Amino acid sequence: MDSLIEAAARALAAGDALGALNRVALRSDAPALALRGVAMAQLGDLARAKALMRSAARAFGPKEALARARCVVAEAEIALASRELNWPAKMLHAARATLEAHGDRLNAAHARYLEVRRLLLIGRLEDAERLLVGLDPAPFPPALKAAHELIVAGMAMRRLEAKAARAALTRARQAAAHSGIPALKAEVESAALLLSTPAARLIAHGQAHPLLLEEVEALMMSGALVVDACRHIVACNAAPAIHLARRPVLFAIARALAEAWPEDVPRNALIADAFRTQLPDESHRARLRVEMARLRATIRPLAEVIATKRGFALVPQHAREIVVLARPVDEKHAAVLALLADGESWSSSAVALALGASQRTVQRALDSLAESGKVQSVGRGRARRWMTQPMPALATTLLLPARLV
Structure with a gap:
């Protein structure tokens, strides 16, 4: 690893995306493409980030299995951030197995956390808990510890265990402070607000x-x-x-x-x-x-x-x-609004997957909400995404329905 790649990687680990881009923006080798993809994801350009990560995975070649696995994990995180919940989960599972086989415990743990977060979003709480069992965050760096505690807090909220959620968020706040990453601190504080708003x-x-x-x-x-x-x-x-x-x-x-x-x-x-x-x-x-x-x-x-x-x-x-x-909001399509209240952009297929409903039913609900001005869409066709502003006075996401039984 050359000095510029190493410096860019350290900048990304600290949350300094612009500092990383200053070092690798003009390079097109595989490691630089991967770091540029991560930087663009941190800056919010998820479409460009996804394209860069795929280019990096192709550039690494078949003999560099470890590097390709890391690219798959990064692409999975980008898919999760852009709410592409139907992204092939088997690829992430295979990448995690490769990372574990090569002794990359940190990235393997990160891959597991991504799997757990996806399961939580689609309402499979029991599966998420089983996947998290046995994963000790003690040896992890502060950023990964904070991610672990945020997931534990999210599970506790879904289980209506307020005391456990509050304790997990306290640990997450401490880990985020040690990481020195402003975005991570903001995410923890945003999650903590849910405990002081109506559920x-x-x-x-x-x-x-x-x-x-x-x-x-x-x-x-x-x-x-x-x-x-x-x-x-x-x-x-x-x-x-x-x-x-x-x-x-x-x-x-x-x-x-x-x-x-x-x-x-x-x-x-x-x-x-x-x-x-x-x-x-x-x-x-x-x-x-x-x-x-x-x-x-x-x-x-x-x-x-x-x-x-x-x-x-x-x-x-x-x-x-x-x-x-x-529900805190007396709305016919409250479950759809609860998902969109996180401020992220969702596809109709992702909303349908998360709620366990048909895509046509979800599309009708989104069209109805759009007519009343409660949601808005961007893009067309398969690239169309739906979003709304978060509801700061309501913790609507706490009581999202679990998968139908």
Whole structure:
């Protein structure tokens, strides 16, 4: 490695992208192409960075497996930053295996972290946790330690474990300070803000008010029967949660009954909520009876559904009260907005993959949000990306839905 390449690499490790470019901007050899790609990625030109990394991988040649693997890891990070979630994950896995075989522990760990972050974005929390197990960040440099703790904090937030998330962010802040990289410090502070902004809304007795993540965690352990509209579950304390993500009609009925508790809900109101019609007829009433029977059987371990003179009511089996946990933003396409609230540009295919929905459904949601001015797009065709400004007053990404079960 010549002195200019070494100096450029040190500049990039310290977050000085312009300093690195000053040393290698006019060179076209493989190491210089790779360093230029990383520098362009740090400066935000992800399309140029991707092209440079691919050129570097080709220039290294088949005998330089270690260097090519590092290029693959860099390209995977660029794909993650540009939210290309359908980027071939098998290539990253193979590159990690090559790095481990050559003893490059730091870049192998970085590759593993990229795999974990991708799994988190597409809602595969259990797979992400399994991949992270056994990875000790103690011997890593400060920047990699900070990345590890940010991932741990993100997992804890998804698990509604506020204390663990706060502890991980404290460690991440210390590691980022030792790294001396301003962008990393800013990322940690941005993540820490999520703990002091509303993560959800509590709806009970006709009233609604926002909850922080710590308050959501306390609510889930309070003994109340919670109809969780963020993850589409019905839960009470340590009892197994009842998942209704794939049964939207049952969940709509359960939520309507929970919001009215302890009162009942008229049949016509339930039909309007569940079947989205304002002109019910006998066929709707017959279907409501069928869905009510299904709901009774599904949630019997936690609650009973009783018939009243004008409709139906929900009665908890053991809980003291019934509440609804709703998203902080009352928006039809709240899940899509929650993804876009990170300020990154997303393709419709990446949004569909992250939410476990069809691309056509996501495209309709994006078009609807664009018409109302809540999101905007850039580019055309396959290069089209969607984005919105972050919502600083709402921690909407904390309660993104997990993959449907």
